[in-house]
Amino acid sequence: MIIHKEGDKSKAICERCKEIVPVTFRYAPFMAQGLKVPEVMQGFCDKCGDSVSLPHQSTYRIREYRESHNRPVEFRVPPHFTDILLTIGNMHKVSQKPNLLCRLLSELYLSKISLPGGSRIQKQIVLALTEDIAGGKSKDRLSCVFPDNAYATLKTVSSAEHKTTSDIVRGIIVTAKHDILDKRNRSISKEFEELAAAKL
Ligand SMILES: [Zn+2]
Known part of the structure; x- marks a missing residue:
């Protein structure tokens, strides 16, 4: 070249x-x-x-x-969502910045959604919004700058599911909580660490 x-x-x-x-x-x-x-x-x-x-x-x-230079996308979340992000970040020694952790986890799950068979994960994320842990007063603010492809997927998913982009990100955080903190899913953890290493 x-x-x-x-x-x-x-x-x-x-x-x-x-x-x-x-x-x-x-x-x-x-x-x-x-x-x-x-x-x-x-x-x-x-x-x-x-x-x-x-x-x-x-x-x-x-x-x-x-x-x-993409504009940051703002989300409001209940404070325990920030705690989920910080716990995941600490567990993987990735970062203690909620915005960054939110972006990395969202990128990870949005990339999974865009793969073949990704509709199953999409349904899982939407279903997560109906759980008890998804509730609470949205008092914390997250601000994420997404790469173009991740943002495009986020927009596509939210309009297909008749949800806001904020809803989808909340669904992703709850799904990540189950995968990483509850089920201790090693392959997701590994993918998350690899993504973080590549992006940080
Ligand atoms: Zn000329």
Whole structure:
């Protein structure tokens, strides 16, 4: 795979000059879906200075930037949900930040839902909302920034189940409590630790 460095030369079609032009690669701001991403490698037309090509390496940088700038999703939960998150975090020595733990657990379960056979887990999460432990006054606030794919799954599931995204996340926390704290499900714990290691 070609990785360009600043100053590399190539050729590309320039729409403004309407011809094949020599281009020079350098880092500059790039507009991606309304978001200005700083320092993105692009090829610039040597004649008019327009940005005319975006090398493959830049797609990852743009995605990483976009995902890290996704708006946080706010959830209100009963305080014992925060205790569940902290207990799970402490058990795995992952983190003691409720927001981060909520995001990691949600990502884990949302990725399971999007796999074949994931509808079973989806039902389990929705059913968890009817349990006694799912109740209580929502006095704590959680704020999670999800990667694009996890957020898309969260939206899809909540509209399919006629629930709010907040409901689904609450269902995930109760399901995680059963899997990890009650059943001591080792494979879920291992997946959670691996995800945390990859993301932290
Ligand atoms: Zn040009």
